[in-house]
Amino acid sequence: MLDRQRIRENPGRIRDASARKGSDAPLDEFISLDAERRASLTELESQRAEMNRASKSIGLLVAEGKNEEAATVKRQAKALKDAVASGDDRLREIEARLHEVELLIPNPPHQTVPDGDSAESNVEVESWRSKPEFEFEPRPHWEIGERLGILDFAGGGKISGSGFIVFRGLGARLHRALLNFMLQKHTEAHDYTEVYTPYLVNRDTMTGTGQLPKFEDDMYHMERDDLFLIPTAEVPVTGLHRDSILNGEDLPIYYVASSGCFRREAGAAGKDTRGLLRVHQFDKVELVKFCSPAESYNELETLRKDAASVLEELGLHYRVTLLCAGELGFAAAKCYDLEVWAPGVGAYLEVSSCSNFEDFQARRLNIRYRPVKRAKPKFVHTLNASGVALPRLMAALLETYQKADGSVLIPEALRPFMGVDRIQAD
C-alpha cells in the first residue's frame, strides 16, 4: 500500500512504476475514488459539526431547565441526523471501494532496479567461488537420494500427492541438521532473535504482507475457519508488530524463524518440478528486519550477506542476481536472489530472495515507530530474506558433495549437527 498523497501528487510516476513491473494497477479508478472520497468527507464533516453543536446546546439547555427550547432544538437536530446518516453510508461505500483498489497497486521499484520483463534482464552482481569439478558425471539429487534411501518421493506421493516429499534416516537427520545449523548461525553470529510462529494465519495477516488479495489461488486455505497456511514465515513474523508503534531506540529489530511453508504452486505444474526443486511443503529459515527508512538499503546489503553466509560456510558455489523490475514481486521495491549451483541438475537454484519492501508492508500492517521521543510516528521499513530454503539447499549440497561411489560427504560446518561425516548406502 502506498501513501495516498504520493499517488495523488504524482500519478504519472506511479503509473510508470507499475508499468515497469508489468502490472495493470487500477490507477484511474484510484484517482477518481480518492477525489470523490475527499469531497464527500468534507461535506459530511461540516454536517456532522453542525449536528454536534446542536446536541451540545441541547445538553446545556436541559441543564439550565429550559425544556421547551431544548425540545425545539431537538426537532431540528433530528432532521440533521438523516442527512448525516446518508452521507455516512455514501462515504463508507466509497472508502471500501477505494481500499480494495489501493490494495492492488504494487510497490514501485527502487531507482537502482534495472528495467526488464524476464529473468534475462536480471543482473548478476556477485558470484562466490566457481562450479565444482567432477571426474565423473554428477548425478541429480533425486538419484543420489533414492540410491542412498534418504529421499522417498513415492512415499510422499502415496500419503499426500505429488509435490510432497518424505525424508528418511540420515536424510531426515540432514534436514534437521541444516535447520539447526542455520538457526544457530543467525542467532549467534548475526544476532537475530529466534521466533516460532503459527503456520495458520488469518486473512488480515495474509493481506498485510501482500499475499492477498492478489494471490489467493496460490495459497492453501481452510474454508471453515478462513485461515491460510503460510507460504513463508515472512507472513507471521512481519505481522507480529501489526498495529503498533515501535520505540525508535529498539530499531533495527532482527528476527529469524524456521517454519514449514506451504504453496499450491498453481500454474507451475511441470516446470522444474523434479525432485526437491518445487514442492508443496518445505521448511525454510526466514530472516525478517524492521528498521528506519534511512537504514533500509544498508540493511538490505547486510541481510543478503547474512543469508549468503550459510552457503559459504557449506562451501556451495552461488551467485547473486539483482532482479529486474518485471521479475520483482508485488510488494518489493528491490530484491536480490541468491542462487546456489546444483551440479547434478546443472542449474542455479533460487534459495533466497532478499527484499526491501520499504514502507509498503508497514502501511498495510500499520507498523510505525517514533524516531525520537514525542515525535510523530513514522512507518518502518520491512525487509526479509530466506536464510535459506531447505529442499533446494539440500539438493545442491547432495549434488556438490557426491562422490563417485554414490556416497555424499558432509561438509565440515555441518558435522557437529550430523554426527557423521558421510552418508553412504548400507
Add this chain to the structure above:
RNA sequence: GGAGAGAUGGCUGAGCGGUCGAAAGCGCCCGCCUGCUAAGCGGGUAAGUCGGGCCAAACCCGGCUUCCCGGGUUCGAAUCCCGGUCUCUCCGCCA
C-alpha cells in the same frame, strides 16, 4: 464445546446517557530549585484525517473520527441493547 469475568491513552486504572478525548498514578518531555545527583515544585504529554495559517517541512489554529470490532436505541453513547473477536477463570475434551 459449556458457564462466568473482562477489553479505556506508552503503561496501571477511574468513569457507567450531555461540558469526557476521557480523573488519578506511573513513565516520558520542558522549566524552576539545588555545588553535582537524587528528591521537591510548576507545566506539558494519544492517534488518524480534512481544512486553514505560507509553497514544502517543523509548528500553530479549527473541524471530524477513534474508549476491542460491527450493528441498534437516542437530539446526544466509553456509558444502554444485540451480534462478533480476543483475553482470563472454572468445567468438559485432548497431545
